[in-house]
Amino acid sequence: MNVIWRTLLHLLRARRMSRVGVFDVVTSKFRVLPTDLDINLHMNNGRYLSIADIARFEMLQRTGLWKMLMSRGxxxxxxxxxxxxxxxxxxxxxxxxxxxxxxxxxxSVYLEHRFVVGGELAARLVLRGRFLKRSGGSVPLAEISEAVGVDVSQHSLPEWVGRWADDVTLPSRRERTPSVWED
Incomplete structure (x- = not known):
């Protein structure tokens, strides 16, 4: 099944599910489809990221954040x-x-996605994201706090997440960044 159809299915299903709080854990159900497989006949490593996108959209829908984001552009x-x-x-x-x-x-906002099978952790995805404005630029933390109705600055990150974010950050797109391999 193409990812777009799977996404739409989950978004429609999420509309009928109960609302949850912004900081609650949201559980999304999936099944490994033949289109998810790689040559080793298990789920392709890239598909984990695509399916996590679907779970993230479902989370945004169930928390009410999706509607809020769209209304503000x-x-x-x-x-x-x-x-x-x-x-x-x-x-x-x-x-x-x-x-x-x-x-x-x-x-930035930091999220965790846990892939779980029968109560066992199969994979964990940690990501850093931002909210951008369709009119240009990023959404400041104060605007996010106001829109969500929660002081998001009060939700501090684990120390290791801050170190990870620093370690993987690339220069701004405004800076020239040639691809130079180090020895």
Whole structure:
């Protein structure tokens, strides 16, 4: 099934589900489809990221953030992500993704997605994202706090997440950044 159809299915289903708080864990149900497989006949490593996108949209819908973002002309983008795999996901296997907002810094929101099979952690994805304005620029933390009705600066990040974010950050797109390999 193409990812766009899967996304629409989850968004429609999320509309009928109960609302949850912005910082609650949101669980999304999935099954490994034949179109998710790689040559080793387990879920392709790139598909984890695509399916996490679907879970994230479902989370935004269920928390009410999607409607709020759209009404203000804001949209989310991923800046960086790291995934660690522990167990393979096999054809037709059911799994869930548990998603939650970890916290914020002055520019970004941090999320965690856990791929879970039978209560066991199969993979974990940590990502850093931002909210951008369709009119241009990024959405400041104060505007996010006001729109959400929660002081998001009070949700501090684990120390390791801040170190990770610093370690994986690339220069601004305004800076010339040639691809030079180090020895």
């Amino acid at each position: 804001w949209y989310p983008v991923v800046q960086s992500s790291t995934i660690t795999h522990r167990l393979s996901l096999e054809p037709w296997q059911k799994f869930t993704i548990e998603s939650r907002i970890m916290g914020f810094d002055e520019k």
